[in-house]
Amino acid sequence: MPSITYQAKVGSGATPFYGQLIVSNLQYDDGSEVTIKNFLGITFKSPSSLRKDDVIVSTNPWQNVTPTVDFNQIDDSTFLITVKLNFENPYKFNVSDTITFGINGDLTKHPDTYLDSFAFAADALPDTDGTVEITAASAPDPALASLKVSLVFQQGFQKTPVDVPLDDTTSVKLPAGDYTVSAAELATEDQTTVAATQVSPTSLTVKTGESTDVEVSFGSVSKYSAVDVTIGDISALQGEKFHVQLTVDGNLLTDFYSPVNHTTSLRRLPAEGTLEVSVDGITLNNVKYTLPAKSETLSAELFTFTFGEDDVKSSPVDTTGFVELPIVVKSDIEVDQDILVRLTSMDVVYTQKVPAKAGTTPFSVPVAPGDYTVGSASFINSGTVYVVEAATNLTVAKDGSTVLELELLKGAELNVKGFPDHLSFGALVDLTPNNVKDLVAARISSIFKYAGIDGAGDKHVYLTDDTATRRTIQLARDVEKELADGSKVLPVMISYTCNLSLGYIDQQLQDTKGLTCSLANLILALNIANGAIDDDHPVPAGFIVNADFLGEGQKENLTDYPMPVREPLQGALDHWKIDKEIPASITDTFAGYTHGVNWLIRTVAPSVTFGWQVNIWGGGTSTWIYNSGPDNNDPFVEANKTTAYIKKLGTYDGEFAPDFLAIDRYEADDWTRRAYPNGYFYGPYEWRRYYDFVKDVSVSLQVPVMPWQIPASHAPLVTDTVSSDYDSQHWGTGGSYLLGDADINSDYHNINPTVLLLELNPTLIKAKTAAEVWQRGEPFDLSQPAYLDFPLRGIFAVLLGGGSTTGVISTVGNAGPWVTDRLNAYAHNPIGFDDTSSDASKAKASQSTRIVGWWSKLWKEWRGAENA
Template sequence: MDLKFELNFIDDEVSAWYHKAELTEFKTESGGSVDINNKLVMRFLAPGRIEKGDITATFMPTWHEWFPSIEVDDIGDGVFEYKITLTPKTGDTFEHSLSKVHIGVNKSSEKAPVWSAFRDSFVAAADAEPSVEGELVVTCAFAPSGLEDAEMGLRWLRGSKSEPLSLTFGESKSFPLPAGTYQIHAESELKAKNGTLRSKVMLSDKEITVKKGQSTKLDIKFGSIERSSTVDVLLDIGEYPELRDEEIKMYFKEEKGSPNYFSLHSGDVQHIENLPPKGALIIHANDIRLNNKHYKFKDIPINLANDYHKVIFDKKILHVEDDSKADASLNITVLTEKSVNKFFTLNLIDEHNSEAPRQYRFSNVPAKNGDYKQTIQLAEGSYRVKSGSFVYEGVVYHIDVSPNPLRVASNAPARLEITVVEGANLFVKGFPKFLSFGGCADMVPSDVEDFVEARISSLFKYAGNDGAGDENVFLEREKEPTSRAIKLAQGVSAKLKDSTPVLPVMVSYTCNFSGGDAVGKLGNESAHKFSFANFIQALSMAEDEYHEKDHPVPAGFIVNPDFLGECQKHGFLPEQEVKVRKPLEEALSYHKGHPTHKVSKADIEIPDDITDTLKGYIKAVNWLARIIAPHVVIGWQVNLWGVASSSWIYGDTEYAEVYDPRGGGLKKLKMTINPQLAGELIAKYALYLGVFEDIKFTRKNGSPEVAEGADFMAVDRYEADDFTDRGYGNGYCYSPYEWDRLFEFCASLSRHLRKPVMPWQIPASHLATKMDNVARFSKDPSEPFEKQHWGSGGSYLMGHPEIGADANKIHDTLLAVKFTAHPEMGEDAKALFSRHKWDLSKPKYLDFPTYGIFHVQLGGGMTTGVVSTIGDPSDWMRKRLHDYRDMPVMFEPDKPANFS
């Protein structure tokens, strides 16, 4: 039975993040006393997370043992719908004894409403479900002739929850729904299963409000019939093993139209709809010339007749000819820095014939020193040689080819020299021996459950009080968040079922270039003193308080975001004067003599390697980390814009001035930047400044030692979700093409550093499909569209098969977003997503180890990551990260997923 009750809220200033509600004086609706036998059920809305420990029950005069259960739905904007059930132990009842239920909520964000704003949502019932429902009555018109068997595809959406509505054509049907506001989404067309008939779907309303105990109506009608033809193209060449992995380029062409290109692998199907109801169509597959055989496909003509056609390109369509104009032998010489028990593949492509280039594929080339004569001979031509990197025992190996292109003359021996170069070691201490993910912490109670749900391997938080080095004050110990971040990570680890360690990573500034004024910041000795001291404090807290057997790596540190990028843009030389030794000595002296938190390791002399130069400054930061906290892991950070700007991400871009550090100098040149060159230039500059150089020093007892340089390099594209004004308004709205270029940059960076890289602050937001609830577009950050935090980063990383390779499956509101500030992006998102081929059917992280990527940090202070309180609050990314951990990408595929 439904109950009456008194409801009081406690929204006090002391508990700004923790609001409370109390339900008392339970009575029947007629005002009589209530006897609760089996359960008390409560339903309500709350502005944050509630856990079992947040619920208490009071009984008078007799105490009863009780058990809570919680069901929750995220309905968006940091608001959650709860159903909480209290049950007595088996054989007991609550009788008339329940006097009060106290519930606490961990607010989702500062901007979330106070809990008392949801007073009207509270209902309760004894031994039954409380009445909160209204009724949605849907009247569906008869289906147009020929579409009686079509599927309707109608859904309601409320926040992150969505459910289908099953309908019958020509009838009305009612659906009980909890009171609230719902978006109604339907496929834009009703169409036959074979796609040859279609009709527009018209809804009377796209948003409805259901009220308790009342009916809300929705009408569905259909437009006139439209007719078309449909073709499925199947490529079935599995009987030719050498072609199984080949991408066959194809097109279909109407009689007077232009070719429409697509590509298939054997076993793939291309589904083509909306073709004319009548006319002629040609399906064409390009020839393949591989290893001296010429594979020719016949064209398949189709007479379109408002019907469904299935065509198969198989051995009946494929004719194989000998293509043996080859008379040149090939010898491959392999030179390795380190021979490994691994084989790789070389592909040779003569691209002078663009439709059917002659190709050769040599598999199982050993990664060992030696000469390897090939049994297949080559035809005369000029061949581009392709081969990817590979990972062996956690180390990335890169394959360099010379000459490239390879020019082959008739009846003359040819030679390729292959150099196998050892690159990054992906086994970074504190991180697992598989590609792993982490996220930005908001330092609110709900972080724990969010991180546990996602099964993350690390979390990151900005160090200090202002997050930028606190350059004007010796920071009080209680204001340094390192201990809290470490405890949060340990709390997450304790709740993970496999108890795997979660590494806390602090983002620490000792010199803040994020606001510009690089010259002034470098020259500010006082700021260096305070920031060095605060860095020392964070390091010592991690090492002295948390390094132990169960936590051999107590924390990680990413130091000085934007520092290297600004230095490179300004062309600062390693020898540039920077006062380092005096402020460093003052910072060490402060901690040597501090009465309450003395740092014993600070009693050490500064090495001669640390000079009053820019290079000396970088070495000072690395040395502090190694001396004060020898067990932490440390990385520096670089930016895409370090070469001049980040415009090259949208296409190769010429800049009037770029600093080139190749060759051990620094030259200002006019250059065209692409991802590979940007990665090389930024890597060489970091090496030029000594980021990864070792530092020699002598301890007070006279023993010589070496402090190593940094362990890894973090890469920052810009912390903003693509479809927020902070993203597209600043030139950071990416289609999959731009994400490809970003990670090609990462691969080049790692290749030239020979160090592992960590993409950092990568937005985990996803694209909206036409079935998602997308608010009306607005740049106003207080409006719903900006708050939804749509983007492409999460879709790219984890795959988004609902979109696949079709930009038309992206929600129209996103595609219509105009780009006015950065012309390189195009006119709008539709143009951006239409100018290159891409495919989101599969995750892109699968290749990351060969790029030198060992870990990806998601989100930021205002950008969607893992936690529900920043950016998009839905569990879209958390679900995918959770599932990823069942089958992670291993750096040693034959070994278990243990930690280094």
């Protein structure tokens, strides 16, 4: 079949920010006319994404043409665009007909990359694929003969996995382009037989209609043993963790902690020697429980060890000299639930349940004098967080004078109107065509976008329409329609009525005309939201108001600072002919301004949900998060500074109080020049402290909180392709910590060494390299996501991404399946607000267990070295 030829050029006047690709002279290569019945299919490469409104078709005679557009991001600066030009009637193209594509990107650099990339087809999408012929060698060991070898072809951000049989040749179709090729090891499911894999070539160019060869061969074969250790259903020790040790010929191989009803799988262990599996005894409430050791002679196979109820031996301990320990709960509230209290000291554990109300309850058994770690779990009851505070350590005196004191506090109400009744995730949107597909893939519950035209309040003009708000609300509805399961998606607008993000605080706060316009533009957005109310959407939208306003105010200690409030409020009301009397309590001060904004929102749009925003730098600096040792600023101290200031303002008091509070750190992906030169590069230590800050703010204000603009970018693995200039690849740490990354697990050496060598500003970040930041975070465990205990921290939702920061949408950063697959899986089993004994909480406990095991191993190694 003849192919379609064309001429293409860059339109005159192109800039680094915008240009036009103009296509004409469409005809078949034999000179005949291109005739379509329904549509013309087009694919090409572009430096930016494309919307259907960016496509203009000029025909003679004129035709009614409706474009549909799709795109996939190949790398940071290249998009593969697919366009269907749908014609109402059959049409024959003239050579003078033109198709113009408006490109919001730089066509001045390497224009031939885009001009030469066009492909066309009549009534079909162009086939631009090439063929890769993959020849895999025969199995190097009989145990591997039935397996397939897994390859990954990577083009920029896009990864295409391919599984091919051994001793055969497999043909695979791939879009034209340059690829790197990698192959996984060949291993049995239990990893007792493993072969090294080589692939040649490791990089190749796939050309349209052509074939390229790839060969897969195998190196040396290694044999291992595999072990599954199961701690069964041991009724007397529910909730406890067992320390398990594996030795080979008397030498310690590894150890770990395991809860009951749990199997721990260990792979690639030695294939010879005598293996002994032993479980340390536990003394619980003065009863010692022991389990026998079990052993096997190792070989290259899977061994299973099970320790169950019948294996347990119990005996009482001698309680001579033990004392009574009263537990005193201080509280002015009462909840119909018990608090579980734990004391631990090595393998000695005491547990006791006490009523969640003021009173005294002694441990049911006498307690051995000594030093203990205190554990007392906060809990959720009917959607409300209840916080149990206690000293971390307790010394029980021999004379029986010790008292364990607990304080029960009411925290946040997690059910925020408009949001789901479970921990949910939201994402930044940029209103480009692929947003719907990306948001549906991640099953997002909320979306956010900056309101207005300039996104900062449009303080110099009274807007007559706010298309950003209209389109964001419509996008939310479009995503709901695609989800097709009744799920709701809440549009959240970021609205400035005074933009202190710009600096020049005094100038901004005294600009009466600017304040008036911005408040009027907020009313416009609220009115648009009101117009979207229906039976299915009683809460039509959410609003986050005045990012950085409270943070700048806290830094400057602005409370009674005089500024115009009532005049701009009245001007905004008059502009929209709203006849409402401003309460006398709203004063012309900085604090009064926050009350005025609250009143305005509740008055104009009582159905919307809204909150203000604070920053970790409100106390004057964000670098406290890196401090440790004697210079440590506890997150509680910094959170207290912020909440004390908010309480002084009274912003979250009274009948017009907001529904939630957004908390920001800085939205840049960590391994980018927007982040680390400005003092933002986080590892597990810093992320723990950030979420501790979030929790402490919530507890102090009794307000549900939302981490906002959190980077969802992840750390690249040693197997990932990382360029030497990797800034544009948007690697980061926030997603790895928040969403979990089992491939990193507890070892930062699994991160690509190229990015670990990043040099940092030690004055700001307190580390010379990225590797040092991760070392500072040890022990860490990313095998489980950090969000598992978020509801107990007062967190009801997390909003991901920023204008240039990885979130969920494919047009910003490097989200892709790494993010969307994790969020999609979570959405099918979310963490509710009515039960703290969920599987998620148990998983978090398991995570804590692994960290304890890591420390235990370090402690034993240190003790052994000291005793040597």
